[in-house]
Amino acid sequence: MMTLRKIVAKNQQIEIAHEDIPLLKPNYILIKTMYSVISPGTELGMMESSTDREVPLGYSAMGEVVEWGEGITDVEKGDLVACYGAPFVHHGEYLLVPRTLYTRVPESVEAKEAALAGIGAIAIHALRIAKLQFGEAVVIAGLGILGQMIAKIANAAAYHVIACDLYEERVAMLASDNGIHAFANVEQMKAKIFESTNGHGADAVLVCTGGKRSPLTHESLKWIRNKGKVVIVGDVEPDFPRDLMFGKEAELLISRAGGPGRYDEVYEKQAIDYPYGFVRWTEGRNIAEYIRLVSERRIDVQPLITAEVAFDDVLGEFEQLRNKKTSTLTKLIRY
Incomplete structure (x- = not known):
């Protein structure tokens, strides 16, 4: 054998x-x-x-x-x-x-x-969970391997794609993708969200960071529109304040692997x-x-x-x- x-x-x-x-x-x-x-x-x-x-x-x-x-x-x-x-x-x-x-x-x-292909399948399923429609705005928070892939596929689907990561080199990796607005500065990213949506906020935020406790779980609720969505993609413990969720009647979703x-x-x-x-x-x-x-x-x-x-x-x-x-x-x- x-x-x-x-x-x-x-x-x-x-x-x-x-x-x-x-x-x-x-x-x-x-x-x-x-x-x-x-x-x-x-x-x-x-x-x-x-x-x-x-x-x-x-x-x-x-x-x-x-x-x-x-x-x-x-x-x-x-x-x-x-x-x-x-x-x-x-x-x-x-x-x-x-x-x-x-x-x-x-x-x-x-x-x-x-x-x-496995990374691609996970990215595709995460976008399907978000149930975005043509022309809607999505924020990708965290540009590791999965966040990078999600941003590229979202861009191919003609969504308005805004991405952020604290590491400049990860942001730079998306520089050649026309249509993706990527930032290493959160304030600049927030300004782009509200500029792109006429102040309404993004239709969905996909949280692709690691670490059990992430401040992005709170911040992401501030970036979405009324009745917007937050999709947990990375290994993050869901921790969302009720007042922010209630105020926007936000939808919290979790993406499980490749479909x-x-x-x-x-x-x-x-x-x-x-x-x-x-x-x-x-x-x-x-x-x-x-x-x-x-x-x-x-x-x-x-x-x-x-x-x-x-x-x-x-x-x-x-x-x-x-x-x-x-x-x-x-x-x-x-x-």
Whole structure:
């Protein structure tokens, strides 16, 4: 039996574990991984909370189809696919992925771009939760890897996009995206919100910051219009004063991962899709939509894929992330 290597968290440390390559099952494909994406906030949090049980890290990747099980009709050996969703997708040399969690990658999409499909699906679902309509104004608070992606996709949807982050270098990453107004100064951002909305306030704020307690949960209510929305996307503990919510009859929403199907064993483990007519946008269909946006060049994710690390060097990379010795939003692991 051939073995694979994968990256796990155990006892608050990062390790490389070895295990047998999983056996093929009906409605699953076996992928030889080419790239996976490090999501620093999520993975460092998992590392810090890990015990003596090995927990695989990672959730967004792409690779080449090696084999497919009974019921699979949309791929052949050698096809490239993008995939998303732990525990099926992780930082491992081979991945066994159900048919509901992957999509084919066309020649017009680079391998590194495709590896971000999980990030893309999460960003798309967050915007769907906000239920914005064409022409409305959205504020993206926090420009980590997820905030960057949300801002780009919101801009492609022709919303009025205003973004902010305290780090100038993160704001600068959106400089080439025409239509996005990004600020490192909160007062300047607030002025832009009210200028763009004739003083009414934004239709929605998406909070993409980390940290359990964030002052943005209070401030965001001041930036929205009457009956506006605040969507929690990052790892933030909801803490909203009633008077501000009551005064605007604000709507508080939480976005959970990449869309309907996430954490549902029937959809994921059993690979049974939801009916298209009843659940239009599942996590799998959101993955495919991200690939379409990249393929048609409606979004430019090149600024997000400038750094990569070889699998053999990945332990040192995680150590740098843990010690905050790198400001890189993400790195791609090359297999």
